[in-house]
Amino acid sequence: MLRLKQFSIVVWLLILTSCNVGPEPIVYGSDGCQFCQMTIVDKVHATEIVTNKGKVYKFDASECMINFMKDFDTSEVKLYLTNIYTEPETLIDATKATFLISKKIPSPMGAFLTAFKTKEDALKVQAEKEGTLYGWNELLIHLN
Numbered sequence: 620m621l622r623l624k625q626f627s628i629v630v631w632l633l634i635l636t637s638c639n640v641g642p643e644p645i646v647y648g649s650d651g652c653q654f655c656q657m658t659i660v661d662k663v664h665a666t667e668i669v670t671n672k673g674k675v676y677k678f679d680a681s682e683c684m685i686n687f688m689k690d691f692d693t694s695e696v697k698l699y700l701t702n703i704y705t706e707p708e709t710l711i712d713a714t715k716a717t718f719l720i721s722k723k724i725p726s727p728m729g730a731f732l733t734a735f736k737t738k739e740d741a742l743k744v745q746a747e748k749e750g751t752l753y754g755w756n757e758l759l760i761h762l763n
């Protein structure tokens with residue numbers, strides 16, 4: 620009887636953890652970009668898509684994620700995540716980020732596209748590095 624109870628607990632724990640829909644850590648230098656197949660090494664520009672079912676797609680740059688979305692059913696997307704300039708390796712909600720396109724901040728795929736957690740952070744860097752600011756929806760229009 621004790622073994623059956625232990626087995627039941629293990630099964631329930633597996634079920635609960637397998638239903639968790641959320642981001643996965645990016646393994647820099649090992650994970651590959653879903654769109655261009657390059658190894659993800661840049662800790663400032665990496666992004667992720669998490670689907671409603673919990674599948675995670677990783678990208679080396681925001682522009683790869685956006686290009687991938689052109690052939691993907693976006694109704695399946697639960698989260699769009701992006702690293703940010705001021706805190707490398709930190710993933711935030713890309714739909715709430717402010718993006719800067721500046722020729723003075725190179726990105727892995729050459730779009731010079733960088734995400735920031737707040738508009739204030741982006742404005743500070745824009746003052747030094749120049750460029751144009753975009754919100755998520757504006758960025759999608761600009762890149763499509």
